[in-house]
Amino acid sequence: MSPRQVFQTLCRMCDDHCALNVYLEEGRVVDIDGYQGHPWNRGRLCSKGRAAVDLVYHPDRLWKPLKRTASGWQEIPLEQALDEIAERLRAIQQRYGERAVGVWKGEAVGFAQQEDLARRFIHAIGSPNYFSNDSLCFNGRWIGYSTVHGAWSVPDYEHARLVVLWGANPPHAHPNMTQMIMRARRRGARLVVLDPRLSAVARQADVHAPLAPGTDGALAWGLIQALLERGAYDRELVEGYSVGFPQLRAYAAAFTPQRVERETGVPAATLSRIAAAMAEASPAVVNYVGNGLEHHENGINNIRAVACLDALLGALDRKGGNRLAEGFPSNRLTLYRERPLTALSPIGAERFPVLYGMRRECHTMTAMDTILSGRPYPLKAMLLTAANPAMTNPNTEKVTRALGALELFVVRDLFLTETARLAHYVLPAASFLERSELHVHAMFQVVTLSRKLLSFPGVQDEYRFWHDLAHRLGAGAYFPWKDEEELTRWLLEPSGLSLERLAEHPEGWPYQPIRYEKWREQPLATPTGKVEFASRYLKDLGYPEIPEYRPPAYRSAPDPEYPFVLVTGARKLLFYHSRYQNIERFARAGRNPEMEMHPDDAARLGLADGEPVRVSSRVGTIQLPVTVTASNEILPGTVQITHGYRQANVNLLTPDDVFDPISGFPLLKALQVKVARADSAAAPG
Amino acid sequence: MRIVTMDPASCVACRNCEYACAFQQGRTFERRDSHIRVSFYPEDRVCIPGTCLHCEQPWCQEVCPAAAIRRDPVTGAVVIDAERCAGCKMCLLACPYGAIRFDSRARVARKCDLCGGDPQCVKFCISGALEFVEAEEAFAFRREGFDARLKELVSQARGGRR
């Protein structure tokens, strides 16, 4: 038997960054399990982490650049591909202007330094058009929380006495959070789960309140009112460190338990039970908001209302509440100070000034329209890395048309995805085991260096790719570092930590001891430096000053032709958005894809579990099997389809013209649809 | 010896343990290959993980006519010797927890062997419901949880809030 070596690194199969033991034999990864030493996951791992082995050596993995030709894909050498891409980029920028080129960074390479490299590159070549998966994930919560607290606080599960999960299902979406929540419960904390579905985590909830999709804001206001009525709010925080309390109090008054019950379907008694639990446990209350609140017409204000609740409870930056994490001091890769380029009208900045203003994020849905219309200016080339918008952005039909209309479309990926098939050039990308980078676990204020364990000839890491292209385009001065290692050394400079020191600590380096109640000494990062129940910034942009509640359209203006409300995007344990569907072992592990439906609805339509159904919205139609759930697993009238399945892509149904007005996030979790048996004569044509 | 403890109050029936076990047994992620099984009863919102407890007086061992079941001297696990197993299924009948399954392809009985002392189900349990602990300390977490609640009640009764 050949000697087996073990190395520690961090997993990037999802965004949880669990610490791994990677076992190698003769330079080949043979197995992966959890590394005990890291405080984050304490040796535990989800099944995706182990399947990195399958991913790295997948028979369909791309190893050579592909160029689209009249007679199909042609393999070409890497240097030639980069030369040709640079040449065509230069020509497009000369002809249509610098801003005619965009980059699009996907979830699969993560955030932090990989994101900032893409941001740096596009500004270095003179265009402000940075796009990413964050046009429909994360930013909504970040914006909602930041307008109130100045940051998106992190849950302090370890000390919480009450955990309230809003539209979040950690076992499937952030698997490692599960053990933290369950540890808190073992110490006596209560768990409240607010979700139209009985999600995996709801199975252990002390209270599971299935509320109508998109009505979370009404529930949050109801809780605010209940706390105010009891006088159960943190006077010190509210009186000394907030603005807008009178407006908050006045608006909350209308949210009686009866009204909240009408809006949300949550019984008045449940509301008071949750309010009582909050008052009792305060300030050690974690409110954690998941992706479930972002994809709604009133998403941001619903999230803001929850953030207001945090402040009332005194949970903001208190032990066991929602903590303001302190960042790791590193050098900044982005060029927003050096080359802001805002005068070049970044795409979406005018329509969604908050998304651009707070996040420097261009809007991918607007980009599709821009590509197709050439207005307000031509967008002709896109460099896309680690994203699959042809599966994950709304309105697949339009996305496919738009990306297919680009003059130059370059995709970096491990596989020939639906998106890559639309490209002119597809470049083989490195997996997370083929790069080294800094990872920050903000919850513990620990920084860890992941380790490059594998390399394959012709497969570039992200840095090498941007570096090589920038040098070809005369922007080499912005990419002076020889390789990823040199870059990381530079990033580390302000921290005083050396690369060597970090490499010796696979268990991570605590960069800053955890402190609470920092708002006493330093202003919050809001415009007023205080908790903003009312936001002048939003008001000046024409939005409601306080997080007003608006019911979702399916409730305020229901369309009788589309009687069901479709929630999309509930996570599955073994898949991450459109990824890992090609892992054989995973594909065989359950029914994929499926539409979840309440048994009463199924009975009414005469549907048995597993039968094929046609689901139609005003955008499109798909067909897939129905899974008839237990009667408490989903609300009647609501159906759920997870995204990312090529056999039944739910984004063929989702509209790309209904948005949250503040974040520009698309409506993905409360769509009006109709459902029929697939073989029914009444099926739509 | 160390055993796998299971806490139904922490289990979310995510099935990572089943996947990990199936992977160990047959490099698949298929439930039928797993020695640990999680039962989920949605209407009652109850999740119950179940695997072998490696009894001190194993009923399966006592009933086995082929003497194929023995205790591993190193790990203390009750293990089946697939070579000796005659496929009679008596052990399946005897086990009060239903922890033994029949592999109809190989036509032998199969059960947990604690992965030779490094149980995979525990390493892939994301909720912490499974732990691999000394039998003497097993279920200490129950006491800790109970203590925590009691402590809180007592301190509240004494007028302390936190």
Ligand code: SF4
């Ligand atoms: S939760 Fe799973 S996929 Fe995500 S980082 Fe941890 S082991 Fe990897």
